[in-house]
Amino acid sequence: MGITPQATVAVLLVEDDAMVRGWVRMSLEGTEFRLAGEASSAGEALELVPRRVPDVLLVDYRLPDQVGTEFLRDRRRSGDSTPAVLMTANAEQGFNELAREAGAQGTSMKTGRAEELLNALRLVAAGGTAFDARHPRRPAGLAALSPREREVLRLMAGGATNREIAEQLDVGAETIKTLVARTFTKLGVRKRAEAVAVAHELGIL
Amino acid sequence: MTAAEDREQERSQLEHDLKTPLAVIIGYGELVGSRDDERSRLEASRMIVEAAERLSGEVDALLDRFLPRL
Numbered sequence: 001m002g003i004t005p006q007a008t009v010a011v012l013l014v015e016d017d018a019m020v021r022g023w024v025r026m027s028l029e030g031t032e033f034r035l036a037g038e039a040s041s042a043g044e045a046l047e048l049v050p051r052r053v054p055d056v057l058l059v060d061y062r063l064p065d066q067v068g069t070e071f072l073r074d075r076r077r078s079g080d081s082t083p084a085v086l087m088t089a090n091a092e093q094g095f096n097e098l099a100r101e102a103g104a105q106g107t108s109m110k111t112g113r114a115e116e117l118l119n120a121l122r123l124v125a126a127g128g129t130a131f132d133a134r135h136p137r138r139p140a141g142l143a144a145l146s147p148r149e150r151e152v153l154r155l156m157a158g159g160a161t162n163r164e165i166a167e168q169l170d171v172g173a174e175t176i177k178t179l180v181a182r183t184f185t186k187l188g189v190r191k192r193a194e195a196v197a198v199a200h201e202l203g204i205l
Numbered sequence: 206m207t208a209a210e211d212r213e214q215e216r217s218q219l220e221h222d223l224k225t226p227l228a229v230i231i232g233y234g235e236l237v238g239s240r241d242d243e244r245s246r247l248e249a250s251r252m253i254v255e256a257a258e259r260l261s262g263e264v265d266a267l268l269d270r271f272l273p274r275l
Contacts, residue, residue: 017225019225019226019229019252019255019256019259020225020228020229022248022252023228023229023232023233023236023252026233026236026245026248026249027232027236029245062221088221089220089221089224089225089228090217090220090221090224092217110224110225110228111228111231112227112228112229112230112231112232112233112234112235113231113232113235114232114235114236201213201214
């Protein structure tokens, strides 16, 4: 029997499914990883992260109160740069791109294969990236939105007109027209309602 | 949301609901084979049964929805 490595890398798990949490917990036993804490929602994690100071965040995508990408985006906005791996049960088109944009360093599919999860955690904990290649790439037109385009989309989703958006962002009407057009192109839509629906589906909003 | 988007979202949710317990079964199945301590093996066996029961419930719900008994 080999020597059990010392568990030095602290992982904070954010996952609402108790069975999956149990599996992750057991999969980390006897490895260099230890669970610094478990949260079953984004809200719980928000309180736990600053107290436990993990080395890696392991975050489920479908959380009951927020999608994992938005949780991570919020963490990055608040200055938290802890490396993160996002988990999903399904292969989702464009998921790696979405995870990258949210500030994740890796993705892992919940297949039940412990080695796959451990490999992703190892790469990310070592400062690298690990994006699961089983997620199909995002179609070419659906390129990443800039922070400004994202802001326009958020205001659009709230029902604001171009003029109102221009006022709120303190830019000219022509600039907003350009931003709206560019956002539509990137999302592959032609109407405001479509843009908002696609953005919700992709977890951008 | 368009009908195609609705359908895609429904499919994604269904896939998630079926694949999660399956992954748990595979995951604990692997662990049963690789652990030599009794506590872990018992815990893994218990979770496999629990996940299989959950999966069975999901399959029943799926059958009732798409192929209800006459």
